[in-house]
Amino acid sequence: MKALIIEDEAIAAGHLTKMLLDIEPSIEVLPPLDSIESSVQFLSTHNDIDLIFLDIELGDGQSFDIFKKVNVQSPIIFTTSYEEHALKAFKLNSVDYLLKPIKEAELSAALQKFKKLHVEEKLKMQYNLLQLLQNVQNGKKAKERYLAKVGTRLTSVSADQIAFFYTRDKMLFIKTFSNQDFIIDKRLEDIERETDPTQFFRANRQFIINYNSVQAVHTWFNGKIRLEVAPEPFEKNIVSRQRAAEFRKWLGE
């Protein structure tokens, strides 16, 4: 978190910096600015400030003038030596209003308030954005065809013909519903990402199965699940305990 102190008295700025770091050592406190002029200049080229501590009376005027000259989005904690202009301060994006000399407990409370108002909101927004992004990605059209090899011949296999993907001897194969095996030049992880997640499921380290290949599901020991798929694979298809719940969900439980 990046914090900026705008304060015309160097000693006061130094003291506030120390208090902030005592309370929250992870804060990055930028070198303080002492005037409207320097603040306008700085803020017009820096928009990544998370929190501003702003003294009201500065050596070249009242700090409210900063906002007339530059658009500031960062939340603000006002610091002043005397109760005045409080109303004006609250009209801006202010978090709190602290009286100097600032008490530790009040600074701490203001920081908590800031976190509640802004950091959590920001995290929530980022999370929502991530979800949105994932939804968009999930909505991305699944791969419909795969280029497969039989000997030296190349062929294209459409996804709905594929009963399952499996690895054997460190190679990746396709088993079609017509019981043909093809080698494809990919990794199982790529397939997992590319296929339609409602149609295909990563059952374990060797198999990604098509929903339509599942013939029967048996509970196995230790909470595992044994699958009966068709065409029959070269080895038993077991869903691990860890994946079992997700598998049930995928089947539509």
Place this chain on the structure above:
Amino acid sequence: MEAKELKKLNVQMQYDSLKMQIQPHFLFNTLNALVGLIEVDPKRAVTFTKELAYVYRYLLAAHNSKLISLEQEFLFTQAYIYLIKTRYPDGLNIDIQFEQDQLSPYLVPPLSLQMLVENAIKHNIITRARPLRITMSLDEERRMMTVSNNLQRKEESAKNGTGLSMLKKKFELNNMQG
């Protein structure tokens, strides 16, 4: 009538100067600087506290006298300047162009010299990039003290405009030249 007016004016000026000097702004900013100073420079914090006490003692005593020696007023003004200068080490330069002992023959209303300095500080820009220079000089022939500064007015600085006119009136009522 004149005596009555002078008394009333005295009370008003005392009140204003108290408000101006003990003005919460000055007091709390000074206390805030003191808190910071205790941390970074305890030795200077001790001096600072003593100068602060001196300033306030003078302010309270100023009620009692119509006139005070310019030397006393100057010592007080210096203490006041010390406090301000500690708060703005890079924003303020004070140039004093006389010796203290040159001041002994003169009498002035208390707080008059300090008020001129304070006015300059209050209404002008004081920043690292644009320091304020205040010059204090004495013209012994004309019995005149001058406080001047480089003019760099603060925008919209709070002016009640009573300070200077009040001081002028006070000089007039004492039959002095302001």
